[in-house]
Amino acid sequence: MIVAAEDFRARFPVLTAHASAQEIAALIDAMTLRQVPAGEVLVQDGEPADTLYFLWEGRMVAFVEAENVSIELGHVSPGETIGEVAVLDPGPATATVKAEVDSRVLALSPEGLRKLDRAHPTMCNKLVRMLTQLLVERLGAADELLLRHRKESEEAAGETAPHHLRDWPMRVYRKLFGHREATA
Amino acid sequence: MRLIELLETAPNFAGLSRADVEALDRIMMEKDYPDGHEFFKQGNPAETIYLIVDGEVAVTQRHSDDRGHTELKRMGSGEIFGEWALIDHTRRRACCTAAGPVRVASLPRSAFELLYTANSPMPHHFLHIIARQLARDLRSLVGTLRSAIFEGSNAPLRPYDGPERRSDRDRRKGERRGIVTTDR
Numbered sequence: 001m002i003v004a005a006e007d008f009r010a011r012f013p014v015l016t017a018h019a020s021a022q023e024i025a026a027l028i029d030a031m032t033l034r035q036v037p038a039g040e041v042l043v044q045d046g047e048p049a050d051t052l053y054f055l056w057e058g059r060m061v062a063f064v065e066a067e068n069v070s071i072e073l074g075h076v077s078p079g080e081t082i083g084e085v086a087v088l089d090p091g092p093a094t095a096t097v098k099a100e101v102d103s104r105v106l107a108l109s110p111e112g113l114r115k116l117d118r119a120h121p122t123m124c125n126k127l128v129r130m131l132t133q134l135l136v137e138r139l140g141a142a143d144e145l146l147l148r149h150r151k152e153s154e155e156a157a158g159e160t161a162p163h164h165l166r167d168w169p170m171r172v173y174r175k176l177f178g179h180r181e182a183t184a
Numbered sequence: 185m186r187l188i189e190l191l192e193t194a195p196n197f198a199g200l201s202r203a204d205v206e207a208l209d210r211i212m213m214e215k216d217y218p219d220g221h222e223f224f225k226q227g228n229p230a231e232t233i234y235l236i237v238d239g240e241v242a243v244t245q246r247h248s249d250d251r252g253h254t255e256l257k258r259m260g261s262g263e264i265f266g267e268w269a270l271i272d273h274t275r276r277r278a279c280c281t282a283a284g285p286v287r288v289a290s291l292p293r294s295a296f297e298l299l300y301t302a303n304s305p306m307p308h309h310f311l312h313i314i315a316r317q318l319a320r321d322l323r324s325l326v327g328t329l330r331s332a333i334f335e336g337s338n339a340p341l342r343p344y345d346g347p348e349r350r351s352d353r354d355r356r357k358g359e360r361r362g363i364v365t366t367d368r
Contacts, residue, residue, distance in 0.1 A: 066334040088312075088319035094326045125308040128315050129271075135318040136271045142325060143277055147245065150254070169332035176322055176329075 001025065002033040003056065003106065011079045012054060015130045019123060026120035027127070030112040036060075036099040043082060043097040050090035051109045052131075053082040058103020062095045062177055071170055073177040075100075080178070084131050087113065095177065134178070142175040185238045185261065187214045187289045194262035196317075200309050207306040211299070212289040221282040223266065228276045230269035232292050233314075236261055239286030244279045258283060267314045269293050 005024040009016040016024055036042050036058070043049055045064055060076040073095055076082055082097050087108065108116075117124040149168045191197045191205040200208070214237060217223075223234060226246050234241075240260050244253035256278060259265055265280050270293055282288075300307040 064330070064333075066330075069334070071333065085319040085322050088316050089323060091323065094323060121305070121308070122303070125311070128308070128312050132271050132311060132315040132318060135315065135322055136268055139318065139322060139325070140268075140274075140277070169329040173326065173329045173333070176326060 001028050002031070003028060011056065013079075015127065019126055023120050023123035023126070026116055027108075027123050028106070030116040030119070031106040031108045032112070034105050034107050036103045036105060038099050038101050038103075041096060041098045042105065043086075043093045043095070045094070045096040046092045048090070049083060049086035049093035051083050051107050052087035052113075054106040054108070055080050055082065056104045056106055059100045060097050060103060061100050062097045064095050064173070071173070073174050081134075084134055088128075088131060088135075138176050138178055142172045145172050145175055185287070187212060187235070187237050190235075190237050190262060196262050196313060199312060201305070204306040204309050207299075207304065208291075208310065211295055212291050214287065214289045216285065216287050217282045219282055219284050221286070223280040223282070223288070224276045226276050226279050230266065230274055230276050230293075232266060232290050233264065233269050233296065234266045234280070235264050235289045235291075237287040237289055239288075240283040241265060241286060241288070242281050242283040244281065245277075246279070253279065264314060264317055267317065270296055270311070270314065 005021050005028060008024055008028055009019075019027075031054070033056070042053065042060065055076050055078050057078055059078075060082065062073040062076060062082075064071050064073065076097065082105070083093075085091075085094060087110070090110065113124065113127075116127070145168070149172075188205065188209045191200060191208055197205070212235065223241070224230070224232075236259055238261055240258050241263075242258055243256045243265065245256055246253055266276070268274060268277070296307055296310075300311075
């Protein structure tokens with residue numbers, strides 16, 4: 001096995017909270033371990049993406065770029081995932097994710113997911129449930145911010161928008177990547 | 185159109201097996217509703233999930249001053265609404281109202297959970313479909329945010345929707361892609 005089941009459980013406690021050792025082993029068995037040297041791009045914004053990555057070791061940064069403007073969306077630490085949307089709905093990546101230091105990821109491709117579904121459908125279900133929960137939380141957080149933005153826009157109508165109203169799309173974007181803001 | 189025909193033909197449900205389709209058809213309550221029927225109000229406890237068989241449903245949000253609503257989006261045949269009820273034991277974040285006469289199939293969370301814990305394959309496959317819809321919603325919201333950030337577009341705020349949504353659906357029409365395998 002590329003990583004030990006118990007180590008995986010320790011690193012991804014939410015996903016594995018109700019999973020048996022066999023289920024975790026089946027998940028690991030469906031994945032490949034990939035080295036990502038510092039500076040290497042794991043996921044390129046706009047390019048086809050279909051894989052879910054579990055960050056095993058290292059640190060990554062997510063950002064979007066256009067016309068020499070780069071907007072950081074947040075950092076990814078071990079125990080976090082990348083590509084939740086891509087694995088559920090393959091299509092253009094929604095951001096670039098790059099290794100900041102030498103990193104290692106466990107990659108679950110669509111073929112890997114199908115393999116897992118055949119070998120241990122219950123683990124596949126747990127994974128989908130976790131992803132669903134994650135998307136609901138992020139969409140919910142983004143929605144709250146959008147609602148607040150609409151309310152503040154209504155109140156500020158006619159005046160020059162304060163800075164926090166002008167940068168709202170970036171703040172919502174960050175919410176979609178799981179970024180937690182310290183201040184409301 | 186009837187629920188069973190929709191489940192058999194809509195690309196969204198291509199991942200469901202014959203047994204899943206029959207189980208869903210048995211357990212969901214299919215009914216015709218008149219124009220203006222309110223499926224739920226913002227703030228209500230979320231207890232039921234709905235699937236549009238025929239017709240359209242408007243998703244609206246109340247203004248903060250309680251005067252009027254903003255329409256966020258229109259949903260059509262094959263689309264699921266109220267799906268957060270299954271995942272996030274929460275209150276409704278928007279209102280859903282029939283826009284013209286509609287035929288809608290509903291599934292109470294209690295029934296879903298009962299099947300889910302009984303390890304019947306159908307609820308898991310259904311959850312995959314919901315997860316994919318959420319992923320598409322997130323992708324579409326990202327599209328809207330990007331135009332706001334990079335093109336300075338001042339498009340109205342439409343969480344979970346955007347110009348990509350319909351074209352996304354058209355692009356996928358007939359495409360039989362899914363992470364659910366039904367051939368086991």
